[in-house]
Amino acid sequence: MKQSLENFKDSYLFYSFKRDKIAMISFAILLVLVVVSFSAPLIAPYNPYDAETIDILNSELPPAWMDGGSTQFLMGTDQQGRDLLSTMIYGMRLSVLIGLGAVVLQAFIGISVGLIAGYIGGWLDNFLMRLADIQLSFATMMVAILISAIFQTVFGSSRYNELAVPLLVVVIGIAEWPQYARTVRASVLGEKGKEYVEAARVVGLSSTRIMFRHILPNTMSSVLVISTVQVANAIMSEAALSFLGLGMPVNRPSLGSLINAGFEYIFSGAWWITLFPGIFLVLLVLVINLLGDWLRDVLNPKLYKG
Amino acid sequence: MFAFTVKRILQALFVMLIISLLGFSIKHEFGDPIRDMVGIQVSVKDREILRETMGLNDPFITQYARFLKNAAHGDLGTSFFYKKPAMHVILSKAPATIELVFASSLIVILISIPVGIFAAIKPRHWFSRIAMGGSIVGVSIPVFLTAILMIYLFSITLGWFPSYGRGETVDLWGWHTGLLTADGLRHLIMPAIALSSIMLPLFIRLIRSEMMEVLETEYIRFAYAKGLKKKRIWFIHAFKNTLLPVITVGGVQLGIMLAYTILTETVFQWAGMGFMFLESVQRSDTTLLVAYIIFVGGVFVIVNTMVDIIYGLVNPTIRVSGRK
Amino acid sequence: MEPILDIKNLDVKFALRTGTVTAIDNLSLSLAKGERLGIVGESGAGKSVMGFSIINLIRKPGYIANGSIYFRGEEISRYSEEEIRAIRGNRISTIFQDPMMALNPVLTIGTQMTEAILAHMDMTQEEAERIALEKLAKVHIPAPEKRLNQYPHEFSGGMRQRIIIAISLLTDPDLIIADEPTTALDVTIQAEIMDLLIELCESEGMSLILITHDLGVVSEVTERIAVMYAGRVIETGPTEAIIKNPQHPYTQGLLKALPESRTPGEPLYQIPGMMPTLTDIPPGCAFNPRCPMRGEICITKRPEAAFADEHTGHMAACHLVSGDLAS
Numbered sequence: 003m004k005q006s007l008e009n010f011k012d013s014y015l016f017y018s019f020k021r022d023k024i025a026m027i028s029f030a031i032l033l034v035l036v037v038v039s040f041s042a043p044l045i046a047p048y049n050p051y052d053a054e055t056i057d058i059l060n061s062e063l064p065p066a067w068m069d070g071g072s073t074q075f076l077m078g079t080d081q082q083g084r085d086l087l088s089t090m091i092y093g094m095r096l097s098v099l100i101g102l103g104a105v106v107l108q109a110f111i112g113i114s115v116g117l118i119a120g121y122i123g124g125w126l127d128n129f130l131m132r133l134a135d136i137q138l139s140f141a142t143m144m145v146a147i148l149i150s151a152i153f154q155t156v157f158g159s160s161r162y163n164e165l166a167v168p169l170l171v172v173v174i175g176i177a178e179w180p181q182y183a184r185t186v187r188a189s190v191l192g193e194k195g196k197e198y199v200e201a202a203r204v205v206g207l208s209s210t211r212i213m214f215r216h217i218l219p220n221t222m223s224s225v226l227v228i229s230t231v232q233v234a235n236a237i238m239s240e241a242a243l244s245f246l247g248l249g250m251p252v253n254r255p256s257l258g259s260l261i262n263a264g265f266e267y268i269f270s271g272a273w274w275i276t277l278f279p280g281i282f283l284v285l286l287v288l289v290i291n292l293l294g295d296w297l298r299d300v301l302n303p304k305l306y307k308g
Numbered sequence: 309m310f311a312f313t314v315k316r317i318l319q320a321l322f323v324m325l326i327i328s329l330l331g332f333s334i335k336h337e338f339g340d341p342i343r344d345m346v347g348i349q350v351s352v353k354d355r356e357i358l359r360e361t362m363g364l365n366d367p368f369i370t371q372y373a374r375f376l377k378n379a380a381h382g383d384l385g386t387s388f389f390y391k392k393p394a395m396h397v398i399l400s401k402a403p404a405t406i407e408l409v410f411a412s413s414l415i416v417i418l419i420s421i422p423v424g425i426f427a428a429i430k431p432r433h434w435f436s437r438i439a440m441g442g443s444i445v446g447v448s449i450p451v452f453l454t455a456i457l458m459i460y461l462f463s464i465t466l467g468w469f470p471s472y473g474r475g476e477t478v479d480l481w482g483w484h485t486g487l488l489t490a491d492g493l494r495h496l497i498m499p500a501i502a503l504s505s506i507m508l509p510l511f512i513r514l515i516r517s518e519m520m521e522v523l524e525t526e527y528i529r530f531a532y533a534k535g536l537k538k539k540r541i542w543f544i545h546a547f548k549n550t551l552l553p554v555i556t557v558g559g560v561q562l563g564i565m566l567a568y569t570i571l572t573e574t575v576f577q578w579a580g581m582g583f584m585f586l587e588s589v590q591r592s593d594t595t596l597l598v599a600y601i602i603f604v605g606g607v608f609v610i611v612n613t614m615v616d617i618i619y620g621l622v623n624p625t626i627r628v629s630g631r632k
Numbered sequence: 633m634e635p636i637l638d639i640k641n642l643d644v645k646f647a648l649r650t651g652t653v654t655a656i657d658n659l660s661l662s663l664a665k666g667e668r669l670g671i672v673g674e675s676g677a678g679k680s681v682m683g684f685s686i687i688n689l690i691r692k693p694g695y696i697a698n699g700s701i702y703f704r705g706e707e708i709s710r711y712s713e714e715e716i717r718a719i720r721g722n723r724i725s726t727i728f729q730d731p732m733m734a735l736n737p738v739l740t741i742g743t744q745m746t747e748a749i750l751a752h753m754d755m756t757q758e759e760a761e762r763i764a765l766e767k768l769a770k771v772h773i774p775a776p777e778k779r780l781n782q783y784p785h786e787f788s789g790g791m792r793q794r795i796i797i798a799i800s801l802l803t804d805p806d807l808i809i810a811d812e813p814t815t816a817l818d819v820t821i822q823a824e825i826m827d828l829l830i831e832l833c834e835s836e837g838m839s840l841i842l843i844t845h846d847l848g849v850v851s852e853v854t855e856r857i858a859v860m861y862a863g864r865v866i867e868t869g870p871t872e873a874i875i876k877n878p879q880h881p882y883t884q885g886l887l888k889a890l891p892e893s894r895t896p897g898e899p900l901y902q903i904p905g906m907m908p909t910l911t912d913i914p915p916g917c918a919f920n921p922r923c924p925m926r927g928e929i930c931i932t933k934r935p936e937a938a939f940a941d942e943h944t945g946h947m948a949a950c951h952l953v954s955g956d957l958a959s
Contacts, residue, residue: 136323138560140608144567148601151589155338155597238450242571245452246586261453265575268460269471276460280453288448295444526733532689533728534748534799535721544747548738 018300025296028289035286039095046088051254065274078274080260081267082252089255090279094286096256100170101237105229107175108236112182113225117213119183120190131187134180146177146239150248163251170249174239178232185228189221223301230294234287241283257283313617320613327605331598332375335385336368338594384599389591394599398581403483404474405569405580411500412565416507424515425550428523429542431516440516443509451568455502455575462498469498472577503572507561514557519550552619559615563608634705635662636806636839637686642699644678644685644863646910653910655681655694657863665806668833668840670850670871672886673860674907679843680729682860683809686841687720704806722752725800727810731792731817735784741795742780749802767798771828790821797828807839814849826853847886851875859883862908862918865937869946879940879948881923917951927957 019025038045065078065086078086119130137145150173154162162169193199194217202212243249244258245265252263257279264275350358359365363374378384384394427436463471475495477484486492522528523546531541570582577583581600588596644656656678663669671679684690686701688709701709708719720726728734736744745764746757753760761780768776771794784792793813800808810829814822830853833840842854850857851871858868859880867880878884885903887893894900905922908914914921920930929951938954940946951957 136326140605141560141564141567143564144570144604144608147567147570151585151597152334154589155334155592155594234448238448241450242452245450246570246574247590258450261456265456268456269464271464273460276453276456280450280457284445284449284453287450288445291444291448526728526730527736529689529691530726530728530734530796531736533687533720533726534751535717535719536747536751537717540747540751545736545739549736552738 015300019296022296024292028292028296031285032289032293035094035282035289036098039091039098042088042091042095046085046091048085048088050084050089050092064272078272078278080275081263081272086275086278089260090257090282093250093255093257093260093279094282096167096250096254097237097240097258097283097286100167100174100240100256101233103167103171104174104178104236104240105232107171108177108179108232109182109225109229111175112179113186113218113221115179116183116186116221117190117218120187121194121209121213121217127187130183134183137177138180138184142177142180142235143239143242146173146243147246147248149173149176150243154248166250166254170240170243173243174236177239178235181228181232182225185224186221189224190217193217193220227294227298227301230290230297234290234294237283237287237290257286312620316613316616320609323609324606327609328376328379328602329372331602331605332372334601335375335594335598336371379602384602385595387588387593387596387599389588389593389596394596395603397584397596398599398603400484401579401581401584403485404578405566405573405582407485407487407496408499408503408569408572408578408580409562409565411496412504412507413562415500415504416511419504420508420511420515424512425519425542425547427512427516428519428546431520439512443512446505446509447513449505450571451502451506452571452575454505455499455572458498458502459575470495471498474579499572499576499578502575503565503568506568507565510561511554511558515550515554518553519546522546522549525549555615555619559611562611566604566607635702636665636667636704637661637663637841638702639682639686640700640702642682642685642701643697644681644690644694645697647693647695648911650911654697654913655863655910656685659699659863659865661858661865661868663807663839663841666833666837666839667856668830668842668854670854670857671841671843671860672845672847672850672857674845676862676907676909677860678863679845679860680811683726683811683841683843686809687724687726688716689720689726718752721748721800721805722803723805724807724809725803725805727793727796727800727808727813729812729815731789731796734796735792737784740781740783741787745780745795745799745802748799752803763802764798767801768795770801770832771795771798773798789817790825793817793821793825794828797825797832801832801836804836805838807841808833809841809843811843812845813842815844815846822849829853847875848890848892859886862913863910864918864949866919866950867948868937869940869948870944873941873944873946877940877946879946879953880919880950881925881952882919883948885922885924917949925952925957927951929956 019029043049080086080089115130115134119127150169153169153173157165157169190213199212199216202216207216240249240256241258241261244256245262247259247262250256250259252259255263260279261276261283264272264277264279268276363371366374382395384398386392387394387397390397423439426433427439430436459471462468473495474486474492476489476491477486478488478492480488486496528541528546531545536545566582569578569580570585572578573580573583574586581604585597585600587593588600639659639661642656642659643654645652645654659678659682661669671682673679681690681694685694685696686703686708688696688711690696696709699709700707703719703724708716711719735741742761742764745767746760749755749760749763750757764780765776768779773779773791773794779795784795787795793816797813808829813829814825817825826849829840829842832838840854842850844850847857854871856869857871857874858865859874859882860866861882867874867878867883874883875887878887882903885901888901889903891900903922908918908921914931916929916931916933917923917935920926923930933951933956935949935951935954935956937947937949940948940953947953
C-alpha cells in the first residue's frame, strides 16, 4: 500500500496534476462538494426530510442578506418553507449518488459488451456494435427520457416516486452504456493483435483470463477518462429528468427537481430557489468536466470518435 | 454508391421495425384503447364486446401486423386526450419544433464554424482561450437552467422578450409559422438561443480539435510547401477535411437537439412536439406517447440515413468505392 | 560559379518542455546550379529537418536558431512569411516522403495542381490546366486529360508520387528538395521514380537535393554527397570519392552495410549500436560510442571538418582525417 502510494507520488499523473492549477482547484472544489454532500446529516443546518422542522410560514424567504431574509436560513427557503441550503446539500447528495450509480451500471454493461464484442468478434460483434450505434444515434438524453416516461407509465406516478433513485440509475445506465462499449471494444481490438496477448494464448490461458487479466487493464485509461465525463453527463441527465418531472419527486428533491420546483416561483421574484441549486449543479458538473479534460490531456488515450 | 445507399435504407427500415415493435409492446401492455375510446362509463360486458370487435383479443403478432399496416398508412391510433388521430396532433405540433430546431441550428452553424476555425489556427490567441474556456462552462450548464435564467433576466427583469409561447403565427398552407411575424420572431429568440447553448460549445470544440488534427497532416504541410496562401490552406484544404467528421457528428447532434427540445419547449411552453410529449406522459396518453416515439424514431433514422448518404457524397473515398 | 543554394553555419533547435535540443548543428552546404546533391544518414540524423529548414517549414517547436541560407544570392532565411511563400513551390519545390499522405484526399488532382500554379503565376484556370496536363505527360502519366478530375485515392502509390513530382515541376523551379521520395514505394517503382528524377533534372536544368537513408540510391543519382550524423555533416565530397574512398568510419560502415557489398553466405553488416537521440548526444565525436577506431581524443574533443582531398573538396569531420588520431 505504502509502495503504491510512493509510486503514485512519482507518477506522471501526479506530476502533471501538481503543475495544473485548474485541475488542482477543480479537484479541491469537487472534494469539498462531495464531502459536504455525503456528510449532509452532520453539516446541513436542517433536515429537509423531517416534516416537523418545516414551517410553511417560512416559505419563499429570500437569502439572509436580503430584505425580508432571516439569519436562520442563510440562502433563503423554498416554496415549502424548507431551508434551501440544507435541501440543496441533501439534493446534491442524491445527484452525486445517482450519477455515480448510473456510471457504475453503464460501465458494467458497456465494458462487458465491449470486451465480448471485441474479443469474440464475428456476428456477435457486428450485432452488439450496431445496437450501440443505433442507440447512440438516438441521443442518450432522448433514450433516457423515453425509458423514464415508459417506467412512469408502467409503475404509475407514486410507485415511480418511491423507487426514483434505483430507477433513475437504471434509466441513465441503460441510456449511456454504448460510449463504454465502443471505446472498450476499440481498445480490445488494438490490444488483441499485440504480442503479449498472443503469448498468453500460446501459453494456454483461458479467454476470460486473457480478457480480464491482460486486456482489460490496458483499456483502463480510456475507461477512466470516459467515466469522469460520464459522471458529469449522468448528473446532467438526472437533473434534466427531474426537471421534466420524470426524476426525483419534490419531497425528496435532487438539484434538478429543486430547479424545477423553483421555476414556478421565479415569476413572483423568488429567483434564489432556482439560481442557488443551479449554481451548485453547474459547479459540480463543471469541475468534473474540467478534471475530465485534464485527465484526457494527460492520459491521452485513443478514444473512440463518434 | 448505389449499393451503399440501398444498404443504408434497408438498415433504416430494420431499425424502424424494431422501434415500432417496441412502441407497440408499450401500447399493448399499458395502453387501454377502450378507455381511450369510450371512457369509463361503459359496462364490463359492453367493453368485452368492443374488445372482441376491435380485435384486441387477437394474438400479439396479429395485432402487431395490424398496427404496422395502419402505421404504414400514417395511422398511429387516436390520442385519448385530443380525441384526434395521434398523427394529426403530432403534425400540427411539428412546425413549432422544426422552426425552433432550425433557428438553433442556424445559430450553432453561424457561430461554431468561424469560432472553431479561429481557435484551431490561433490556439494561443486570447479569444481562442476565452472561447475554449467558455465552451467547457457552456457544456456544464443544463439547457433548462440557461432557459430559466434567460427568462428571469430578459423577460422578468428587463422585459425585452416574452417568456412563453410562440406569439403570432401565420398560416402558410397549413404550416403555422412564427418566422414571418415580428412577434413570432421575438418569441423565437430566447428558446432558440437556449437550445443552441448546449450544442454550440460541443461544436466549437469539435471543429477546433478536428481542424487542429487536420492542420498537422502531411498534405497540409505539402500545401504549404506548394506555396499556397494561408487562407487557401485553412479554408479549402483544412476546412474541407474538417467538414467530414463534423457532418457525421452533426447529424447525430441534430437528433440530440430534438431530445433537448423537450426541455426547452417545456420551459418556454413552446407548443411543439416536445411539450406535447411531456404532456402526454403526464396524461398517460399512451397512444400519443407511442406515436411520438415512433415519429421521432422515424426522424432520427431518416436524418441518420441522410447524413450517411451525404457523407458519402462529400467524401470522395466512399463515393467511388462504395464503402470506406 | 555562384552557387544556387548556400547554407552557412545553420543551427536548428527544438524548444521542448524539458529544454532546447539542437537538431542541426553548424551545418554548411552549397549547391551549384544543375547539381544533384545527396543527403545521407540514418533516420533522426536531421536530414529532413535540414531540407525543410531551407523553405522555413520546420515543424514546431523547431526553429532556425542561427546561420543563414542564401538562395540565388538572396538570404531567404531572413525572408518574411509572405516572401518565403512566394519562393516555396515556385523556385524551390518539395517532394514528400509518403505520396499516400501528401495529397489532400478531398480535392481533385486538377485542383491540387492548378492551385499551385495560380498561387505563383498570374494566369487563367485554363492556362493552368494546360500546364498541369503538360507536366503530367512529362512524368509519364497515361491519359492525363482524364486524371484532372480524379481524387488521390484513385491512384496507386507510384502514380501518386509521379503526380507529386509533376506538381513540383509546375512552375519550372530552380531547385527540388526530394525527401525520401521512394521509401514508401515498391522496389521496382523506386528505380522508375529515380530515373525520372534524373531525366527531369537533366532536361530542365534543375538542381536537386535528394534526402535519403540509402547510400545505394544516392550513389546512382547524385554528383555529390553529404553524410549526416546526429545533426552534423560528417563527410562531404563528390559521390565517386565518397563511395570509393570513404574517410569517416560512419560512412565506411554505411557502405559496408549495403546489400551490394555483402559477401555471399555471410550475414549483412550492421553498424553496432544506435544513433543517439538529440537529447543525449555524447561529448566529443557524436559517433564515438559506435566507432570501431575510437581513440582517447574522440571522447573529449569534437572533430572539425578537414580536407581529405583539397582538389575535389572531399572533407570529413573525423580525428583520423585531421590527423589528431593516428590510424
